[in-house]
Amino acid sequence: MPHPLPNSPSTLLVLLRWLLLLIPLAFVVGSLNALFLYLLDYASHTRADNPYLLYFLPLAGLVVVFIYRRFGKNSESGNNLIIDEIHQPGAGIPARMAPLVLISTVVTHLFGGSAGREGTAVQIGGACSAAYGKLFKLSGRDYQILLSAGVAAGFSALFSTPLAATIFAIEVLAVGRIRFDSVIPALFAAILADLVCSAWGTPHTQYKIDFLEHVMLFEHVVHVDLIMLGKVLIAAVAFGITGYLFGETVFVLKDIFKHVFKNPYLIAVIGGLIVIGIVSLIGNQDYIGLGVNSYREGGVSIISAFNEGGAEWYSWMLKLLLTAITLAAGFKGGEVTPLFFIGATLGNTLAWIMGAPVDLFAAIGFIAVFAAATNTPLACTIMGVELFGSDHLLYFAVACFVAYYFSGHTGIYSAQRVAVPKSTNFAAHEKTLGEIRAANNRLVSWLKKRSK
Structure with a gap:
């Protein structure tokens, strides 16, 4: 019936x-x-x-x-x-x-x-x-x-x-x-x-991937380049680890600031001075602010990362470090646009290393590092389509889900619950990421002992 x-x-x-x-x-x-x-x-x-x-x-x-x-x-x-x-x-x-x-x-x-x-x-x-x-x-x-x-x-x-x-x-x-x-x-x-x-006339950044794929196998057109897919898989592992590093760096610096300097006003001042010092050593201001556009000729930004030579091999590391310091010191904003910068510039570097299309790998890094750090691979795959078009949907999905798995049980949102663990030997079901991290935080225990 x-x-x-x-x-x-x-x-x-x-x-x-x-x-x-x-x-x-x-x-x-x-x-x-x-x-x-x-x-x-x-x-x-x-x-x-x-x-x-x-x-x-x-x-x-x-x-x-x-x-x-x-x-x-x-x-x-x-x-x-x-x-x-x-x-x-x-x-x-x-x-x-x-x-x-x-x-x-x-x-x-x-x-x-x-x-x-x-x-x-x-x-x-x-x-x-x-x-x-x-x-x-x-x-x-x-x-x-x-x-x-x-x-x-x-x-x-x-x-x-x-x-x-x-x-x-x-x-x-x-x-x-x-x-x-x-x-x-x-x-x-x-x-x-x-x-x-x-x-209201608010401008939104427009992105474009010029790379077009036409793959032949045994004289027939196929929709997947296995060599390119292999490169995407390797890059996705790097994007996942980078998402993990970002989240952990922010939390580690917060722990250090809190237990070493204690006073939140002093932490903000120290954090601000460290940012000034690093920027002075770099010699430009490419790695502060949002980083969507560069305000100097030849500068590094999210937009420039879609072009060959648009990023240095270390650009993603500098942005990761400066953002982690800024947020750990108590300044406000968010993590996602810096994650876009980190992913796009890392994608630019990996494309150069592996001989892959720069604009495609910048786009994949853009969404995959975000997916890894926020544990939202499906949303990031869809974001890739909305921002860059559907031609490379398969690569977007592979990169986002692989990066998600390689980021481990961590993320930038400590209130997230672990509903379905990423590995079968993980037992902390329905605990928050913050609770999981606190239970395994040896750094805090060491800092507490040192402060006594």
């Missing part, structure tokens, strides 16, 4: 309810992110035109720390607070998170911190959706779904990738598991927020 059809009028009413709920939320989130992107662009150009602003970075760090300690409440936890609240509502997401992270991120970029912008966009979406949920007295699963929709709206408005944003919002919650009950509201919110942000 066939299963009965779902109650179509009821289903339509639920969808209509969510659409009506999400239209004003998406308008607010899209508009705030448009404002944020304009302010960030202004701050980046101002710093590029006035390089001396970098020397005020320690002072900017004091301002950021003061703002969060004086007004932040639990906003300091950032994206992890949103993930925790989706898993188990209770702690609450303060509405003040949105303006605090917006202001502090602009300050970070104005004075030369190496950080991203995704954290800000996601926190704007999360804070707005939490306030919206309280206004309409949503609770339980409806509230959790609304928070996921807010995350998708913020991510989509920032990168103009609504499909990737939708999957990211539901994939980022747990390693190896996706709950699809949030997918339609998240998709509605992502599409609408992207439309609103774009309607």
